[in-house]
Amino acid sequence: MTNFIIILLSAVFINNYVLSKFLGICPFLGVSKKLDSAAGMSLAVIFVMLMATAVTFPIQKYLLEPNGLEYLQTIVFILVIASLVQLVEIVLKKYIPSLHKSLGVYLPLITTNCAVLGVTILNIDAGYNFAEAMVNALGSGLGFFLAMVMFSGVRSTMETSDIPESFKGLPITLIAASITSLSFMGFGGIIENLFGGA
């Protein structure tokens, strides 16, 4: 049990995909202008990360590894994740239109998101079993959610602040993102102290 908590917490805070690993920067900068769109995007990311891990893990373990095809990992994962997201979109549109309406615009954006591919590949690299991989995927998604929601707050404050002309728009957003990511450095070493280096 402690094992899962460690994986979850470290995925959310220490190895945060956006702020520590710098994956998924595109939606982080693109969709974080408003709180509701940031939350919608992050929920879609959590959902897709879990789905993608659940599908790619068996593919790696039972299809690629026994046949010595590990080097096809990246391309097969991209293929599978992309079609999975499309499938999910079709299913949602048919059966849960309300969810499709709120996640709909973000799902195609996530299709080729590096954070999603990163989670699935790093799960394999870390040597997790299936349950651990799912927990890690959930943690990574929650970490993405946290980063997005936090940053949308930062951006809403920037909207009303007096920014020098040359910094307006993307430059100041990048600077704010770097400072936010700097703050996450403070979480380093917290797990070792909490769980006694387990």
Place this chain on the structure above:
Amino acid sequence: MSEILTAVIPVVIIAVICGAILVIASKIMAVKEDERFPVIRECLPGANCGACGFAGCDGYAKALCENPDTPINLCIPGAENVARQLSELLGVEFADVAEQIAVVHCSGDCAHTQDKYIYQGIESCAAVKLMYGGKGVCTYGCLGLGDCAKACPHRAIFVKDNVAVVNPVDCVGCGVCTKTCPNGLISLVTDTKNVVVTCSNHDKGAVTRKLCFNGCIGCKKCERVCPEKAIKVIDNIAVIDYTKCPDCKDFGICAKNCTTGCIKISDLHGVHSINKE
């Protein structure tokens, strides 16, 4: 050669399987969309202003598809043109749109009123309103920082001499600005020759006079001269009942007789009427 095949074949197989699943899924779970929807949506201007009372153009198009009783003349920016297209598409009788235009009920420009302090904060009317009701001496008047101008999707409003001015040639009457003004100074009037009260000050006459030379002092002269009894001074400000104006026998008499000149004749022929002519 075989090494290449061992790599290519599994990927191709997986791709074909994925593709097949997607094709089957999209066939089985296809959602039927009203085929009129994209056509109707195409007719609407796409400004998403909400003047029709629905949530954007998509909402109006959906309502038109689903409910045959939805009036076709609700799109004010699209005006006659859109209403005509819609009536053809839906087979409903044509009804003309009541074209409207935005009017700013304040004329307290730099020459007629003064500032009570120098403001150096965020460039927004909503912000300056929080500081003692605005930087001008009149707390009812235009705040002059152009929240309406920023909100206008057609760039028809600009701030001149500290007062927002509507450029009738660009205004389509969507009414977005009416919701953004913190003082509620902007309203929509019919897009024709009109008389407009260009003041919103509810103070007593003497107080208003001190604050702004253009203010309505509530003298009721317009009430007396109006042949249609369309003007009423309510809470120290003249209010015009526009439903009675079209029958006016002596158009513009109220403006000519206004003591302070705050009732003005505005030749508010907007973009729609210009197109018609």
